[in-house]
Amino acid sequence: MKILCISDQIDPLIYSNTIKDRFSDMDLVLSAGDLPLDYLEFIVTTLNKPLLFVFGNHNLKELPFYRHSFEDRFRFYSPQEERDALTSGAIHVGSKIHREGNLIVMGLGGSLRYNNGPNQFTNRQMNFEILKLVPRLLFNKLVYGRFLDILLTHAPPLGIHDKEDPCHRGFKAFLWFMRLFKPRFLIHGHIHLYDLQDVRTTKYHETQVINAYSHYIIDTGAAS
Template sequence: MKFLCVSDQIDPLVYSTTLKERYGDVDAVFCAGDLSLEYVDFIVTALGKPTFFVFGNHNLEDYDLYTKSDHNNSMTPFQQASRGHGGDHSGQKVFASKHLFFTDSSGKKTPLLIAGADGSMRYNNGKCQFTEGQMFRTLLKMVPKLLWNKIRYGRYLDVFLTHASPRHIHDREDPCHKGFECFNWFIRKFSPALMIHGHIHLYDLQAVRCTKTEKTTVVNAYSHIVVEMKKNFTKGAAHESDISIISDR
């Protein structure tokens, strides 16, 4: 499968009338936060491919529509639907895609398994910011579904979509841009083949944006990047994946 991954910056190569010509062969789009949902809507409309998004620490106008809050609970289903968007919010949940499937060596189809986490490290008590403990508790709530994936599909997870990065992988030392240590724990325990994050802006063309840790390839989706995932379902290697970077910047 081939994925278009975007975050943090409206990219003129993506926000273009030639988007379908450039990226029409992707199977899905992953949006790693700090993008307006109007931009996400444009991508959904132009490509017509399954699109998944999480919220970052900016562009939070519609955040309450997708999270539990007094504001959200006070809205009628019609009000929520009228302000809905085309992408699927993937924050704070684990799910199997209904539209994206791998085919194993026996010809059986198995869905793409996705988990996501909104937000960044807390730095000024703003919306969609979390302490290390809060994010760890969020991940713990995902464990039952991850265990079910392992029983049903033979693996916990394929794609982990977040806004923040893991601690000491692509992150920075200022309070806002520190990564979560619990993401490293999550990677060790549940071995997603691919982790897609945003939040860390890349101004240097030489900056590292793809790192292998444990069995996971961690990719910074800043602006845009195209990633290909190939799963190996041969006997004895059912959980292996090959991740390739097709294009970036």
């Protein structure tokens, strides 16, 4: 299965009338956050492939329709706003587990808390997001012989591809998750790459950690 991974930057190679020529052989698209939904809708509509996504810490206008906070219960949204938010064709997998073909994908969106903005979590809160999904992971292990194939996140793990500033520091929770549940890939965004020499892929135990900034293609080697 060939997977187009995207995050953080609207890539002119994708957002163009040549997208089919370049990416028609993709089986799946994974978005690691900080991209507008209309960009995701363009990809879904043009490639006609399933697209799974998580929200990051930017481009959060539609977040209340997918992850309801306490404050969202008291806000009014027009029917048109709701339709626009929910009809992109992309599938939100934030704090969820989704099976696409033979591939098991788990999503954990958001960044480490740095200014109390929306979709930011402390490490303890991210631990809780993971623990909520443990029963489904155990079910997967029993039925499919593995917990998951891909962990799709916005933020990176602590100490892998992250930065020292509070905004771009990674989650420690992802480290124990990889050691315990052994996803084949962890695909993240959040860390912009401006130098071709910047590290994009790192092996951590049995998991290949990949920065999906702009776009990156992986081949799982498994049939879709």
